[in-house]
Amino acid sequence: MEKSLKKRILNKEDLVAYAFLLPAILFFGTFVFFPILKGLYNSFFNYTWREFTFIGLDNYKALIQDEIFLKSLKNTLLIVAVAVPFIIVFSLSVSLLIYRLRSGTRSFFRAVFYLPVVTGSVAVTVVWRWIYDPYSGVLNYILKTLGIIDDNIIWLGDSKFAIFCIIAVLLTTSVGQPIILYIASLGNIDKSYIEAAKVDGANSWQVFRNIKWPLLMPTTLYIVVISTINSFQIFSLIQLLTSGGPNYSTSTVMYLVYEKAFKLGQFGYAAAMGVVLAFFIGLFSILQFKFFGKEVSY
Structure with a gap:
């Protein structure tokens, strides 16, 4: 009963x-x-404004031969490869420095680094467009004043610089949340572990390597996965700053999906691109869980 x-x-x-x-x-x-x-x-259909015909894997076969798509995929992987490690290293380094400060000063710096996150992407883009402006931009002015360059550089119009300019903007809007998370995680570490290690003669690097870093691993895993997904899905910065140019040198898979679907009406082809993008995001996430998840207790 x-x-x-x-x-x-x-x-x-x-x-x-x-x-x-x-x-x-x-x-x-x-x-x-x-x-x-x-x-x-x-993705298995020739889906346009006027047609919806089953074509099997033809969209995926076309992607393999599409130079623009392959270039966009390469740009996307480059952004991920550069942005994600920088976000982790920079956020962790800044967090370790900020955490040592007094409470009021710590709160000030947390607000400063988090401000770009809560600021609208359009407002951030307008500021960066002014910074990169080839004639009145502050970046060219500073570099010319320091004697690093002689002539103005068209940052967003030169394929050698444009993609890295996009990455720089992405980084400024991507480190705020990781810094907040790392500072919170550092505050949750039991201080008795650190004190015991120092009593045993451990230096600052040994304390970080053997105590802080393993205990920060769950936070690191989360930041790595989320930063990777966000980097793969970068779109608004591309659209507002370069529209994929010059000559698709800043185009990403996400931007190309938008262009093919909503500008050209090739919905089936764009869907195939989306599936490929989802595959890469899933693959990277699995690898990250396998690599970083070894030291994480679920």
């Missing part, structure tokens, strides 16, 4: 829990899961 009563209570609690989860489940299914399946389905 008691077991039956306990079972009924548990079932009732499960129903209440699922009732609270239902709005989130419906939202996820409607706006995330269903679009994923729909995009995968559309």
Whole structure:
């Protein structure tokens, strides 16, 4: 009798829990899961404004031979390869320095680094467009004043510099959240571990390597995965600063999906690009979980 009563209570609690989860489940299914399946389905069709014809794997075969897509994929991988390690190293280094400061000073620097995150991307882009302006931009002015360059550089119009200019803007808007997370994680480390290590004669590097870094690994794993996904999906900076130019030197897969779908009406082809992008994001995430997850307790 008691077991039956306990079972009924548990079932009732499960129903209440699922009732609270239902709005989130419906939202996820409607706006995330269903679009994923729909995009995968559309990738097997020649789907345009006027046509919807099944073509199998032809879209994927075309991607392999599409020089613009391959160039955009290369740009995307370059952004990820440069941005993610920099975000981790810079955020962790700054967090270690900020954490040593007094509470008020620490809060000030946290606000400074987090400000670009909460600022609208359009406002940030306007500031950077002025910085990169070839005639009145502050970057050319500073470099000429220091004698580093003689003539103005068209930063966003030169394929040698444009992609790295985009990465620089991405970095300024991507380090705020990791710094906040790292500072919070440093505050959760039991100080008795550090004190015991120092009593045993450990120096600052040994304390960091053997105590702080392993305990920061769950936060690092989260930051690595989220930063990778955000870097793969970079779009608004590309659209607002360069529109993929010059000569697709700053085009990314995400921007090309937008261009093919909403400018040219090639929805099936764009869906195939989206599937490939999702594959790379999933692949990188799995590798990151395998590499960083060894030291993380789930």
